[in-house]
Amino acid sequence: MKSIRRLVLSAAVSIAVTLLPGAPVLGQSARAAGKTHTGAFERYGGVADHFNVRGGPFFATHETLARVDSGQLGTGTLVDLEGDLGLTTSTENARFDGYVRLGRRHQLRAGYISLSRGASTRLNQQIQWGNDIFNVDVGVDTRVDLVLVPVSYRFSVVKSDRVDFGLSAGAFALFADASVAAPSAGLNGAESANFPLPVLGADIDVGIAPKVFLVGGADYFRLSVDQVDGSWSEYRGGVEVFLSRNVGVGGVYRQVNLNVDGTGSLTGASAGTDIFFDYEFKGPQVYLTLAL
Numbered sequence: 001m002k003s004i005r006r007l008v009l010s011a012a013v014s015i016a017v018t019l020l021p022g023a024p025v026l027g028q029s030a031r032a033a034g035k036t037h038t039g040a041f042e043r044y045g046g047v048a049d050h051f052n053v054r055g056g057p058f059f060a061t062h063e064t065l066a067r068v069d070s071g072q073l074g075t076g077t078l079v080d081l082e083g084d085l086g087l088t089t090s091t092e093n094a095r096f097d098g099y100v101r102l103g104r105r106h107q108l109r110a111g112y113i114s115l116s117r118g119a120s121t122r123l124n125q126q127i128q129w130g131n132d133i134f135n136v137d138v139g140v141d142t143r144v145d146l147v148l149v150p151v152s153y154r155f156s157v158v159k160s161d162r163v164d165f166g167l168s169a170g171a172f173a174l175f176a177d178a179s180v181a182a183p184s185a186g187l188n189g190a191e192s193a194n195f196p197l198p199v200l201g202a203d204i205d206v207g208i209a210p211k212v213f214l215v216g217g218a219d220y221f222r223l224s225v226d227q228v229d230g231s232w233s234e235y236r237g238g239v240e241v242f243l244s245r246n247v248g249v250g251g252v253y254r255q256v257n258l259n260v261d262g263t264g265s266l267t268g269a270s271a272g273t274d275i276f277f278d279y280e281f282k283g284p285q286v287y288l289t290l291a292l
Contacts, residue, residue, distance in 0.1 A: 040104040044162050044207025047242045048291040053098035054250065056287030058113065061090050064144070066178065067276040068130040068191055077127045078276070085142040085180065086121035095285055105156040109168065115146040115281065129180045129189040138182045146279075147175040152199065162207040168219075171196045172232060174258075176277075193260065193275065197232050198223060211242035215252065224262075231259045240289060248289045255282035 041050040064081040081087045097111040120141050127134045134140055152170025159165075174197060179190040203217025216237035223230050238252025260277040 041101055043164075043205070043213065043291075045210025045212075045242070046245055047211055047248070048245050049101055051098070051100050051292040052289060053096065054287045054289040055094065055096040056250075056285060058093050058095040058254070058283065058285040059090070060093060060115070060281040060283040062087070062115075062117070063089075063280045065276070065278045067274075068189070069274040070128065070131045072131055073128055073133070075274075076129060077125075079127060079129070081142065081144065084123070084125065084127070085140065086119035087117045087142060087144065088119065091115065091117060095287075099154070105159055105166075107154040107156075107166070107168075109150070109152045109154055109170070111148075111150045113148050115148075116144070118143045127180070130191065132180070132182075132187045132189040134180065134182050134185070134187060138185055141179075141181045141183065143177070143179045145175075145177045149173040149175075150199065152201065154201075154203075164205040166203060168201040168203070169199070170201075171198050191275070193277075195230070197221065197230050199232055201234075211248070213240045214238075215240055215250070229259075229261045231257070233257045238285075242289075242291070246291050248291070249287070250289055251284060251286050253282075253284050256280065 041048065043049045062082060064087070065078060066081055067076045067078045069076045079085060082089050093113060093115055095111070095113040097109070099107045099109040101107050118141070120139065122137055122139050123134055124136065126136055150170060150172045152168045154166045154168040156164050156166040174193070174195060176193045177190070178192075179188065181188040181190075199219045199221045201217060201219035203215070206214045208214055214237075218236070219232065219234045221232055234254060234256045236252050236254045238250060240248050240250035242248035258277070258279045260275065262274065
């Protein structure tokens with residue numbers, strides 16, 4: 001009987017102490033010990049999540065088909081920029097992405113990537129590029145420069161200590177310059193196309209252990225406006241490991257497809273004529289990530 005009384009008295013004292021103002025609760029103790037519970041600006045394991053920027057080399061392989069028509073000469077030649085014009089199929093480019101969290105479920109995101117390639121070769125077929133005709137065996141210099149600047153808003157549909165699943169909406173600003181020149185023949189077909197492409201996306205961030213995350217997502221949109229059909233898709237998946245609350249490393253594999261087909265998007269010599277541009281680049285990226 002005495003042992004039962006002692007047990008009841010101990011339980012009563014424990015409950016009373018727990019209910020006293022300022023007494024630590026179990027959740028607070030767990031957070032202090034393991035940092036597993038997340039605040040509005042934390043990821044699993046206590047990683048800071050108010051501001052984040054990622055940057056590192058992107059090892060991409062490229063496949064590109066392009067055609068520039070002419071109001072004078074008609075439909076241009078569909079050109080394989082790697083196979084016909086000698087552009088390299090593999091490059092190493094820097095890519096940067098980041099976000100600022102406005103609240104537990106709200107983010108503003110932005111990014112930057114520049115893809116530039118050039119080559120010199122001799123043609124094994126005749127090519128019509130816009131208003132210019134490049135004959136067989138002529139020496140040509142080719143240059144393609146692409147800059148992509150994505151900006152988007154993201155809302156976390158699911159937000160728990162370990163899982164953050166969100167939907168996003170935004171736009172990619174695309175700046176493209178392409179030139180095919182034959183100095184010996186006095187030909188220089190330079191074209192430019194600059195326009196925004198709206199994008200919708202979904203992505204997920206899963207904490208599989210404190211400071212270790214699986215990340216993945218997809219973006220897609222297709223739009224027909226001003227006689228231009230455009231589409232963009234990106235698929236990605238990878239892992240991030242944080243070495244401290246603020247610094248981590250990551251690796252992700254990306255596949256991106258961009259397609260433009262229509263009239264009125266060019267600002268070069270062939271402005272107002274039809275173009276076709278089908279571009280895929282994919283590969284791994286490794287990066288350093290800074291979280292505040």
